[in-house]
Amino acid sequence: MIRVKPAPEPPSFDERVRQPGLAQLPELKPHWRRCLPDLLAAYQHICAYSCFYIHPVAGARTVEHFGPKSASPELAYEWSNYRLVCSLMNSRKQAFDDVLDPFEIENGWFVLDFVNFEVHPDVELAIDHAAIQATIDRLGLNDAPCPSTRQQEYEMYERGDASWRHLCRVSPFVAAEVERQGLRRAGD
Numbered sequence: 001m002i003r004v005k006p007a008p009e010p011p012s013f014d015e016r017v018r019q020p021g022l023a024q025l026p027e028l029k030p031h032w033r034r035c036l037p038d039l040l041a042a043y044q045h046i047c048a049y050s051c052f053y054i055h056p057v058a059g060a061r062t063v064e065h066f067g068p069k070s071a072s073p074e075l076a077y078e079w080s081n082y083r084l085v086c087s088l089m090n091s092r093k094q095a096f097d098d099v100l101d102p103f104e105i106e107n108g109w110f111v112l113d114f115v116n117f118e119v120h121p122d123v124e125l126a127i128d129h130a131a132i133q134a135t136i137d138r139l140g141l142n143d144a145p146c147p148s149t150r151q152q153e154y155e156m157y158e159r160g161d162a163s164w165r166h167l168c169r170v171s172p173f174v175a176a177e178v179e180r181q182g183l184r185r186a187g188d
Helices: 013-023 031-042 087-093 129-139 146-159 164-170 172-180
Strands: 061-065 082-086 110-112 119-121
Touching (some): 013 031, 031 061, 031 082, 061 087, 082 087, 087 129, 110 172, 119 129, 146 164, 146 172, 164 172
Antiparallel strands (some): 110 119
């Protein structure tokens, strides 16, 4: 995972999502789906948890409530509680509270092993390794298809079949780790 900078609330959010949603509480209606195009644009189609591009045709994109709707219904219609995630990551996180917030983590807490393409906490940093590992485990960041997708994106870049710009666009975590570990091709 990499840090995600929170995007500002869209101007029409209050009218399209918050007000209709709050008016129907305690019933939770999925008005949050109305802001999915705004989330996609604000976060460049990147899943906050897997750090992969969510393709408009094949990718199942969802509004993930970081503070679960079941525990915090008052946050169900708050832009600041939304994370753009693919449906696989949303189904893995569910209402669990042991996942670190991509808005609050720092780059470098999660590192990539370029041998097996698994994610691990950076053991050299004075950070909460257990919380990072719990996030990895809960989200299944080392379960299929995550490592093979990271490997595929990296190998396309390494062979020259994909540009640096492409790698940054479709797999920003892999790109960040390529940069951090000094694996960027000369001239990129």
